[in-house]
Amino acid sequence: MSILPWDLTVIPQRFFQFADAALYTLQITFFGILLGLIIGLVAALGRLSKRQWINSLSRAYIFLIRGTPLLVQLFIIYYGLTSIVTIDPIPSAIIALGIHNGAYIAEIFRGSIQSIDYGQMEAARSLGMTQGKAMQRIVLPQAFKRAVPPLGNQLIIALKDSSLASTIAVPELMLKGRQMGSSSFMYMEMFLIVGIWYLIMTSLLSFVMHRIEQRLKVSDHD
């Protein structure tokens, strides 16, 4: 019938059978990024700290995590730690995504904090603010705003990286694609469905991040 060796009509037919899996993908990405934001902020402030040991600790964390693959980190948490503690697949995936993205987010935050004119800190201090208060009230709000575009980028990377969780049996999109493929032998069709789901989610994320950027621009208008 068809000139193609694949039956593309199954794509719309099977498409929504992947919804549950997509929800898992979103879930581990969301919580992973949330954890990553917290770790990233702490590590960024650590990198800017004058206290040598805090600075070295943050530097070591970023060095180790950025220098090794997410898959290795994921396996260390899920398989490697079993002799001490057993962590379920989903929490393992969230922790791995959090720690991994935390290192990149730390560098994003550090860059955006350093890009804020030092005069802002001086003005805050001249009012009698403590260093911490000045950071919290004056520097960080401006730095966060500048961090939004690169954070959006990181969020999209994290969403796609979450597919690695399929290797530890998290029932997310990628695993679903493999299972559906092997049971029907329609690998092409099933992975096309998986790809479309990722594309929809990354597009939505880009859109949302773009809207946030626009909203934050209020104080910039001349």
Place this chain on the structure above:
Amino acid sequence: MTKQTHKTDETILKIEHLKKWFGDLEVLKDINLEVKRGEVVVIIGASGSGKSTLLRCVNFLEKAQKGKIYVDGKRVKQQEKQLNKVRQGLGMVFQHFNLFPHMTVIGNVMEGMVHVKKMPKDKARTKALEILEQVGLSDKADIYPAMISGGQKQRVAIARALAMEPEIMLFDEPTSALDPELVGEVLSVMTDLANKGMTMLVVTHEMWFAKEVADRVIFMDEGVILEEASPEEMFSAPKEERTLAFLKQILPPQDDE
């Protein structure tokens, strides 16, 4: 116009043997200075003479390696807790305004009152409006700094410092970053403040302001206070040759003879 002075006999700021190095470069060489309550002191000098550094040392934005600073008779030590307290009494106005761009005009003025002095928000807002009125900007209260002119920004910066009810106001070249037509409005706010009896330490190149408002003018050169005198003396009969040379460069040629 006769100049009114609010200068009293009470010493409010005293600097003793202040020395400051940037690396190997000695930028302040044994500075001694006393300022009386209500006095307006203008510091002039070429760029690189150390005048801005001196001003920044007074509220410890720069840390001098040697010397003592007394505010209100009390020795200020480089200890965070005390510094945060002392800085509240020293209003600082910067060359580049350094307004907080993510806050509205009134938000800038309220910030110190609410988050340092812990004043309730509604009370702080009322007071901020009063101060903005004083600098002629109460109609700009709810817009962002990006939407106002440089002169207006500097007036907001003055209002932000005044909100802390400082005992001394420090001005670090407050009009140097402004277009010429905007200088007047800032100087007039500063003149107003001086007339109300504010103690002021002003680094500036505006000789008009020094002549009309200052009680005392200090000429700095290569990290030392080379000469200090009343503005009348300083501008008509400077004692030091370098002062004369500096004034000749900066003042327009006299044509009244």
